[in-house]
Amino acid sequence: MIEPPTTQPTSGYRTKSNQNWMRVFNVVGPFLALTAVVLFFAIADGWMNGEKATFLTGRNLMTISSQTATVAVAALGMTVIIIAGGIDLSAGTAIALCATVLAWSLKEDLGPRWFANETTASVAKSITEAKGDLKQIEREIEALAGGEYNTTQVAAKLMAKSDAEETIRQHERRLTKLKSLSAAVAVGMSLGCGAFCGFVNGLLVSYLRVVPFIVTLGTMQLYLGLSKQVARETTVRPDRFSQVSDGLVDLLSVRADALWLGLPSGVWLTLLLAALLAAVLHWTVFSRYVFALGSNEATARLCGINVRWNKIAVYTLSGLFVGVGGVYQFSRLTVGNPTSGSGLELRIIAAVVIGGASLSGGRGSVLGTLLGALIMSVIANGCTMLGLQNPVQDMILGVIIVAAVALDQFRQRAVSRKP
Amino acid sequence: MTAQFWTACLLLLVPLGCGGAQPQPPPGRAERPDVIIPMGLLPGGQAETPVVPPKYTFAVIPKGTTHEFWKSVHAGAENAAKEFGDVKILWKGPLLENDRDGQISVVQDFVTKKVDGIILAPLDKQALVDAVKDAQAANIPVLIFDSALQDESLIVSYVATDNLKGGQLAGRQLGESMGGQGNVVMLRYNTGSESTEQREDGFLEAIKSGFPNIKVLSSNEYAGTTPESSLDKVTQILTKHKGEVNGIFAVCEPNAAGVLKALEESGLAGKVKFVAFDPNKELIQGMADGKVHGIVLQDPVTMGYESVKRLVAHLNGEKVEKRIGTGEYVATPENMATSEMDKLLKPQQFE
Numbered sequence: 001m002i003e004p005p006t007t008q009p010t011s012g013y014r015t016k017s018n019q020n021w022m023r024v025f026n027v028v029g030p031f032l033a034l035t036a037v038v039l040f041f042a043i044a045d046g047w048m049n050g051e052k053a054t055f056l057t058g059r060n061l062m063t064i065s066s067q068t069a070t071v072a073v074a075a076l077g078m079t080v081i082i083i084a085g086g087i088d089l090s091a092g093t094a095i096a097l098c099a100t101v102l103a104w105s106l107k108e109d110l111g112p113r114w115f116a117n118e119t120t121a122s123v124a125k126s127i128t129e130a131k132g133d134l135k136q137i138e139r140e141i142e143a144l145a146g147g148e149y150n151t152t153q154v155a156a157k158l159m160a161k162s163d164a165e166e167t168i169r170q171h172e173r174r175l176t177k178l179k180s181l182s183a184a185v186a187v188g189m190s191l192g193c194g195a196f197c198g199f200v201n202g203l204l205v206s207y208l209r210v211v212p213f214i215v216t217l218g219t220m221q222l223y224l225g226l227s228k229q230v231a232r233e234t235t236v237r238p239d240r241f242s243q244v245s246d247g248l249v250d251l252l253s254v255r256a257d258a259l260w261l262g263l264p265s266g267v268w269l270t271l272l273l274a275a276l277l278a279a280v281l282h283w284t285v286f287s288r289y290v291f292a293l294g295s296n297e298a299t300a301r302l303c304g305i306n307v308r309w310n311k312i313a314v315y316t317l318s319g320l321f322v323g324v325g326g327v328y329q330f331s332r333l334t335v336g337n338p339t340s341g342s343g344l345e346l347r348i349i350a351a352v353v354i355g356g357a358s359l360s361g362g363r364g365s366v367l368g369t370l371l372g373a374l375i376m377s378v379i380a381n382g383c384t385m386l387g388l389q390n391p392v393q394d395m396i397l398g399v400i401i402v403a404a405v406a407l408d409q410f411r412q413r414a415v416s417r418k419p
Numbered sequence: 420m421t422a423q424f425w426t427a428c429l430l431l432l433v434p435l436g437c438g439g440a441q442p443q444p445p446p447g448r449a450e451r452p453d454v455i456i457p458m459g460l461l462p463g464g465q466a467e468t469p470v471v472p473p474k475y476t477f478a479v480i481p482k483g484t485t486h487e488f489w490k491s492v493h494a495g496a497e498n499a500a501k502e503f504g505d506v507k508i509l510w511k512g513p514l515l516e517n518d519r520d521g522q523i524s525v526v527q528d529f530v531t532k533k534v535d536g537i538i539l540a541p542l543d544k545q546a547l548v549d550a551v552k553d554a555q556a557a558n559i560p561v562l563i564f565d566s567a568l569q570d571e572s573l574i575v576s577y578v579a580t581d582n583l584k585g586g587q588l589a590g591r592q593l594g595e596s597m598g599g600q601g602n603v604v605m606l607r608y609n610t611g612s613e614s615t616e617q618r619e620d621g622f623l624e625a626i627k628s629g630f631p632n633i634k635v636l637s638s639n640e641y642a643g644t645t646p647e648s649s650l651d652k653v654t655q656i657l658t659k660h661k662g663e664v665n666g667i668f669a670v671c672e673p674n675a676a677g678v679l680k681a682l683e684e685s686g687l688a689g690k691v692k693f694v695a696f697d698p699n700k701e702l703i704q705g706m707a708d709g710k711v712h713g714i715v716l717q718d719p720v721t722m723g724y725e726s727v728k729r730l731v732a733h734l735n736g737e738k739v740e741k742r743i744g745t746g747e748y749v750a751t752p753e754n755m756a757t758s759e760m761d762k763l764l765k766p767q768q769f770e
Contacts, residue, residue: 054532
């Protein structure tokens with residue numbers, strides 16, 4: 001809702017108690033919603049499946065957290081944009097672009113070729129060869145053991161065997177190093193790509209003076225096209241064993257040995273980023289500018305805030321989170337698919353809105369966004385656990401989103417009515 | 420006020436949730452007596468001493484849930500579930516047709532739920548490998564249908580159409596109906612879709628090897644996933660190559676629906692030879708009207724049926740073949756009235 005210019009910007013004129021009430025509400029609203037949804041599914045699961053109920057098990061909650069991470073991390077960036085009164089419809093396809101660029105970088109061995117002047121394929125080949133040699137030596141030893149032999153012959157063969165094993169180990173260590181190097185470069189490219197996408201969005205929004213909805217509607221298609229170009233209109237598949245570092249895949253893996261303190265490391269990273277962002281939004285001057293932009297852009301300009309550059313900064317920052325989202329998407333898929341981001345932007349925006357942010361700008365919270373993203377994954381997971389069909393899942397999600405927006409409107413009216 | 424509001428939301432959810440659950444109530448133990456055993460449907464040798472068959476819950480995960488094809492697979496799976504007794508089918512696909520991440524989540528959820536077996540049509544041959552490994556680690560057997568998985572050592576069996584052969588059949592049918600002369604257009608489906616890429620390869624191979632006088636005008640255009648996008652693309656191609664196109668191959672059902680519409684709108688229906696892959700109502704009518712000259716058919720009902728059957732066999736300790744073909748057929752204007760083709764053209768669907 002665009003408020004008429006005569007209305008006073010709300011934040012400056014709120015009473016203290018009113019403000020506190022708002023703050024409590026911001027956190028409690030989404031939290032109550034999450035509790036309600038979790039309780040609903042836990043009870044329904046217990047009722048339908050009895051002893052076989054698995055919804056409230058630790059493993060399931062861990063799985064949910066892993067499934068939420070991609071949307072959650074991108075939604076963190078989107079929160080900043082929405083607080084600043086903007087929106088980014090290109091986030092979904094930008095995530096796919098980042099993931100595709102990452103996959104492409106791994107597949108082309110960019111890291112190893114730039115910094116080690118070597119390719120993973122050549123090392124993988126030497127490993128295969130060394131393994132062949134080892135087999136040959138083992139066969140020879142067996143043949144010796146079968147017939148007449150003298151000890152020096154056997155000793156020589158055994159030496160050769162241990163040498164061969166050592167060579168294999170060396171090559172494998174080399175490959176692991178190369179894979180890590182490749183992964184580091186690829187992750188860097190993904191982050192850079194995300195930041196670049198955000199920067200372009202910011203630039204266009206600031207300098208074209210077109211509403212972000214339309215600008216990002218355009219860049220959404222642009223990034224989709226770019227990722228298809230990078231992928232040459234197919235799926236980019238780096239070799240899972242010789243090119244993809246295990247650390248990259250384990251980021252969001254739910255395998256027991258990939259977890260760190262009970263959760264996938266990617267989930268911890270998301271929480272860390274969320275904490276950092278929350279700190280930025282609470283204690284920096286930049287965050288004051290962001291809230292000011294979202295509350296009333298004209299006033300912000302009159303106050304001497306550099307609207308253009310702050311907008312660019314906001315979109316670029318969000319782009320970084322999109323880049324992390326790209327890393328996460330790759331971690332889950334282990335391939336780069338240009339089309340796998342379409343539709344993701346709506347889930348990202350929904351997470352922010354369910355989390356209590358206002359689409360008219362000026363309000364939003366990091367914790368709320370995380371809870372909003374969680375609510376959606378819990379619904380998806382719970383519906384599978386209960387054996388509910390997709391139409392039901394879609395409808396429940398729809399109801400939740402409408403309820404969240406309705407609540408926002410209701411709250412705005414309640415606030416403006418109070419003195 | 421907040422609490423009240425969210426309670427209201429919850430109350431809203433409850434009827435929705437129950438409404439969705441009712442169409443497929445969990446088969447309560449009481450409703451399913453052991454009557455099934457005397458019917459002799461169990462593997463031989465057990466008929467004399469009635470043993471309560473193990474109750475299996477299978478998750479069947481298609482690539483999407485809105486195409487008619489999957490509804491037929493679902494019907495086949497339910498047929499088998501009924502035939503083999505106490506098997507319960509949990510049918511759940513990703514929300515969007517192309518959502519690899521969503522499909523991984525669904526597999527993970529069923530692994531957590533500890534179903535007895537998973538029957539999966541992977542959206543991506545590589546992306547789903549790790550999810551299937553998770554299932555294996557949890558001792559849940561996985562059977563793959565429709566599209567392949569990269570690592571075949573992880574799976575019980577692969578039940579599918581031979582898409583390359585299906586594409587070749589389409590090529591031969593189109594070539595023959597064109598009399599071995601003229602120009603053809605092939606419409607691709609979507610980037611990175613394995614099964615349709617195989618059909619496309621098969622088609623081009625058959626045209627190249629069998630019909631030297633047929634020229635491929637266009638084979639690199641992607642028609643997209645919906646009839647609308649396909650209609651737009653075909654209209655553009657027909658305008659670009661005005662008067663030159665003698666034959667069109669559409670590689671899957673949404674594509675074909677768009678092509679048929681485009682041919683009808685440009686007045687070329689019947690003049691341009693047209694072969695489709697997978698049927699729908701309009702295409703069948705089109706074939707009766709002489710606008711469609713061949714439809715390559717798969718057998719989704721058998722696919723669903725065989726998948727459940729083989730997984731039950733595996734759980735009962737029997738040996739299951741690694742690869743099971745479900746056949747591919749060509750319906751032509753001449754043979755479409757036969758009962759065999761009629762059954763494939765209008766496959767059973769899950770209600």
